[in-house]
Amino acid sequence: MIESFDTVFAPSSAIGGAIAVIRVSGDRTRAIAEKLLNKPVSDRPNLLRHVRILRDGQTIDDCMAVFFRAPHSYTGEDMLELHCHGGMTTVRCVLSALSEAGGVPAGPGEFTRRAFLNGKMDLSEAEAVMDVINAQAETSLKSALEQLSGSVSRRVRAVEEQLLNARSSIEAAIDYPDEAEESAYASLPAALREAGETLAALIEEGRKARVLRDGLKLVILGRPNVGKSSLLNALLGEDRAIVTAAAGTTRDVLDERLSIGGVPVRLIDTAGVREASDEAERIGVDRAKRALETADAVLLVLDGSEELTPEDEALFKETEGKTRVVIANKCDLGRRIHDALPISCKTGEGLTELKRQIETIAKPAAQSTAAITNERHLSALEHALEAVRHAEGQTEPDCIATDLSEALHALGSITGTDVDAEVIDRIFAHFCVGK
Numbered sequence: 001m002i003e004s005f006d007t008v009f010a011p012s013s014a015i016g017g018a019i020a021v022i023r024v025s026g027d028r029t030r031a032i033a034e035k036l037l038n039k040p041v042s043d044r045p046n047l048l049r050h051v052r053i054l055r056d057g058q059t060i061d062d063c064m065a066v067f068f069r070a071p072h073s074y075t076g077e078d079m080l081e082l083h084c085h086g087g088m089t090t091v092r093c094v095l096s097a098l099s100e101a102g103g104v105p106a107g108p109g110e111f112t113r114r115a116f117l118n119g120k121m122d123l124s125e126a127e128a129v130m131d132v133i134n135a136q137a138e139t140s141l142k143s144a145l146e147q148l149s150g151s152v153s154r155r156v157r158a159v160e161e162q163l164l165n166a167r168s169s170i171e172a173a174i175d176y177p178d179e180a181e182e183s184a185y186a187s188l189p190a191a192l193r194e195a196g197e198t199l200a201a202l203i204e205e206g207r208k209a210r211v212l213r214d215g216l217k218l219v220i221l222g223r224p225n226v227g228k229s230s231l232l233n234a235l236l237g238e239d240r241a242i243v244t245a246a247a248g249t250t251r252d253v254l255d256e257r258l259s260i261g262g263v264p265v266r267l268i269d270t271a272g273v274r275e276a277s278d279e280a281e282r283i284g285v286d287r288a289k290r291a292l293e294t295a296d297a298v299l300l301v302l303d304g305s306e307e308l309t310p311e312d313e314a315l316f317k318e319t320e321g322k323t324r325v326v327i328a329n330k331c332d333l334g335r336r337i338h339d340a341l342p343i344s345c346k347t348g349e350g351l352t353e354l355k356r357q358i359e360t361i362a363k364p365a366a367q368s369t370a371a372i373t374n375e376r377h378l379s380a381l382e383h384a385l386e387a388v389r390h391a392e393g394q395t396e397p398d399c400i401a402t403d404l405s406e407a408l409h410a411l412g413s414i415t416g417t418d419v420d421a422e423v424i425d426r427i428f429a430h431f432c433v434g435k
């Protein structure tokens, strides 16, 4: 267990690069730096300096170092950043020297946890740090950077404000029951409704924008042998799925990630839909239909060199109402279907246009970068909404006040003003060491 008074250290860059960044944070940073570098830390912080790291009087690295003085650092504590040579041996020697000088190896997310505890950022901003690192595409990165700059906290604070107003009306009613009818109490129903509407809007917007994190779920659907797996491979640019001339090749659902126009997309190849001839194929067809139920959009693939079949017609019906792109594949063999996007997985014709159409579907979903997309934040908002709705159905001022406190508690857990220690532990446990 790392104590908050420990001075911690950890490598902060990926292993194997030319330069390894090692960070130290805590009260003893200055003493440790002076021991390792064998000279006093300069009075001018934030400057990159050329130094030698010593261990038992021997130079173990010739590198660069920056000292940040509390509270003007990432963690809010004194910090040292060593930019060493990147080899495993160098890094291991420097880490041993730090340990011998009194440092303690940092656990996952320890630096960001300290930044949160020292008030350098709120909890939603701390969580955004991890989202920035894990961002799968440009739009997810933009959204995480928005969150890092405090957009989530700002929007949550606005609802908190509405709820606090509602609560003060209630408190007035409890304290001065006789004047309650004329007083602010009269405005309570409207205040509750307004807070509920804001919460509901935030939740809906956030759920939509979660596409940013999970990717637009795009299901490739069609009867057997029209070239669904060939399309998956063509869009991915690699031979991921098995393609054969026999109908009924794909049995399982294949789920691949790629980025189209900066938006993360989950591309899902399915078994060709028809009356299945064996058990495995039947299960495959069932899975294809289940994938369709949760799809954000569908690529309905036809064989453009043949006339439409009754199986194609059935799929048109099944995908009605879904966002879809109808594709006539194998256009290199002939064009017998019109009103569909002609492509050829064989020659690559039409693929650029297809990608453009996918981009137009994915982009609007990705536009709201300030939305609250983190699952923990969304469930806290839902909890708050439930409490507000409950309050709307109450008549006793005391009961309404209790509901409002519960809603405010839920909102406080987003920014971390009102959060249990275990929640904090759970959040930082998912961080990488060194961040």
Ligand SMILES: Nc1nc2c(ncn2[C@@H]2O[C@H](COP(=O)(O)OP(=O)(O)OP(=O)(O)O)[C@@H](O)[C@H]2O)c(=O)[nH]1
Pocket (backbone or CB within 6 Å): 222, 223, 224, 225, 226, 227, 228, 229, 230, 231, 242, 243, 244, 245, 246, 247, 248, 249, 250, 251, 270, 271, 272, 273, 329, 330, 331, 332, 333, 343, 344, 345, 346, 347
């Ligand atoms: N000429 C031509 N052949 C294609 C094209 N796309 C796919 N094919 C061929 O069509 C056959 C079926 O391709 P698949 O990608 O396996 O088709 P599928 O829809 O995944 O088939 P199932 O998994 O059985 O449902 C293979 O022989 C491919 O080489 C194309 O654009 N032009």
Ligand SMILES: [Mg+2]
Pocket (backbone or CB within 6 Å): 228, 229, 230, 241, 242, 249, 250, 270, 271, 272
């Ligand atoms: Mg296939």
